[in-house]
Amino acid sequence: MRQNPKQRIDPKAVKYWRWSAIIKSIFLFLFPGVCYAGVHLWNWPAWITAILLIISLTIAIFSIFFVPDITWKTWRYDVSDREIDLFRGVFVKTRTLIPMVRVQHVDTEQGPLLKHFGLSTVTISTAAGTHKIPALDDVTAAMLRDRISELARVVDEDV
Numbered sequence: 731m732r733q734n735p736k737q738r739i740d741p742k743a744v745k746y747w748r749w750s751a752i753i754k755s756i757f758l759f760l761f762p763g764v765c766y767a768g769v770h771l772w773n774w775p776a777w778i779t780a781i782l783l784i785i786s787l788t789i790a791i792f793s794i795f796f797v798p799d800i801t802w803k804t805w806r807y808d809v810s811d812r813e814i815d816l817f818r819g820v821f822v823k824t825r826t827l828i829p830m831v832r833v834q835h836v837d838t839e840q841g842p843l844l845k846h847f848g849l850s851t852v853t854i855s856t857a858a859g860t861h862k863i864p865a866l867d868d869v870t871a872a873m874l875r876d877r878i879s880e881l882a883r884v885v886d887e888d889v
Contacts, residue, residue, distance in 0.1 A: 735808035735815045739801075743865030746847045747798035753843075755790035762786055807863050809874065811881055814854060816861060832856045833882035836875045840868070854878065 762783040768774040806817040814828040837853040844850060850871035852863040866874065 735806035735817050737807045737809075739805045739807075739863075739865050740849060740867045740870065741802065742847050742849055742867070744798045744802050746843060746849055746865055747801060748794055749847075750843060751790070751793040751797065755786075755794065758786050758790060805864070809878060809881070811884075814861070814878065816863065826861055828854060828856060828861055830878075830882050830884075832858070833878060836878045836882070838871045838875050852878070 762779050765774065765779040765782050769776050769779055800820055801818075804818055804820055808815040812830055814826075814830070814833070816824075816826040816828070818824055834855045834857065836855070839851045839853055840849070844865070847865075848868050849865045850868050852866060852871050852874050854861045854863075863871075863874070
């Protein structure tokens with residue numbers, strides 16, 4: 731059986747995922763707010779708001795305090811001369827092997843929040859779709875992008 735990949739996502743990813751979850755949770759709390767307005771404006775039952783508030787709080791707490799640590803601990807990747815190996819998941823483990831010969835192009839992505847934390851995401855495009863290695867240090871992401879691009883070019887020339 732093949733060994734699991736050794737490379738980890740940058741530890742700063744945990745803070746990034748936490749802040750991302752906080753921002754998403756703000757929007758999540760709009761649903762109980764709308765229901766609260768519905769209770770007072772249109773005489774909806776108050777229990778709807780209470781249930782939505784409990785659900786929203788549970789999702790927010792879980793996604794802010796637990797998911798980032800779990801995601802960081804379970805995400806692994808490796809890049810070899812022949813393939814890219816991605817491994818992730820808690821209950822359902824997902825392993826993706828991308829042959830270098832299938833790589834069409836490689837990008838780095840960086841939104842405002844990723845930029846604040848000095849992180850980038852490497853996106854690998856194949857005919858089958860896109861695959862991401864999230865939240866890598868900017869320098870590591872740039873080096874990995876260039877390395878994958880070079881390896882894909884070399885494999886393509888050999889074929």
